[in-house]
Amino acid sequence: MVKPAEPAAAPALENAATLAADFYRADAWVPEDSLGMLFKRVMQSIALQADRRLAEHGLTHVQWVALMKLKTGHGCTVAGLARDLQTDAGAMTRSLDRLEAKGMVARVRSATDRRVVNLALTEEGERLAALVVPVLAEVFNNHLAGFSPDEWQLLLSLLRRMVRNGDALREADGADAAA
Template sequence: MTSRSSSPGAGFYQPCHLVPEESVGYLMRRVMSSIRTQADAQLAAHDLTYAQWLPLFKLSLHESATVAALARDLETDPASMTRSLDRVEAKGLVVRERSTVDRRVVQLRLTPEGQRVAALVPPVLADVLNGHLSDFSHDEWQTLLGLLRRMLANGEALRQQRGTDAPAA
């Protein structure tokens, strides 16, 4: 990856002319909000909210996880994650199992019903994402993915350069 400027940032934004509607961060947040709203609308028929279907989906990709690991992965605080998991556990979709190796560790596992419900998420997400990309060509989609990955790499480089512990957004 080559730098387009010798100093951090390319100077695309100036503080005195910063307009939210032209901000990459603002636009990405609006896109994410639209994706979440559309997915929520489709998954509401299955009595799921974003705070519930996202952990279910993530758990479906792994055999088990801890609350702390899931919270880190989803960039939320453990208390919020615990509340969401309380709700899906009450619905019989997740079980908590204390580790036999370390009793302080509680593993999360999808129940068979949780696996069934989690399987509803990928088709909905694919539909919503495809809808948001409906007039993109394949090359434009790949370019967008590459640009977003590059922004993430730039953010990680800034984080390391500044020595902050916050995850790159």
């Protein structure tokens, strides 16, 4: 899988409310054209296809996503992983208990703060996490069938812009809450 070049960053939203687009209107709402509905359908399809391929390795969706987060250095505590996966700490703890029982994850107390329990992939966890990336590459490529390389780059660029807009909106909301 080729990593695309990062496009030049678009300017951050100065005032999200005044720069908001006017593409959607309540009086002309078409659910099938909503970004939320389309994103959700694409994500569900990607997850389903990846789940089917990874089930033969005994991995559920929550498990392979957690393994990938740990492999890439994100969410190295239960709380961090729960936050990254947008789930509660109790559910994350139960999922990690299953991963630990399967010998994929180990809990390691922090040497500097005994209250902190870090998560680490075991050798088996590393082996299984390495299986996820080729599966995701295949699933993503199947979902991009018919796209040209330029269309793929454009899609990535547009999605990154939406992420930046969302980040700016969250920052603005945080600034409003602090005031």
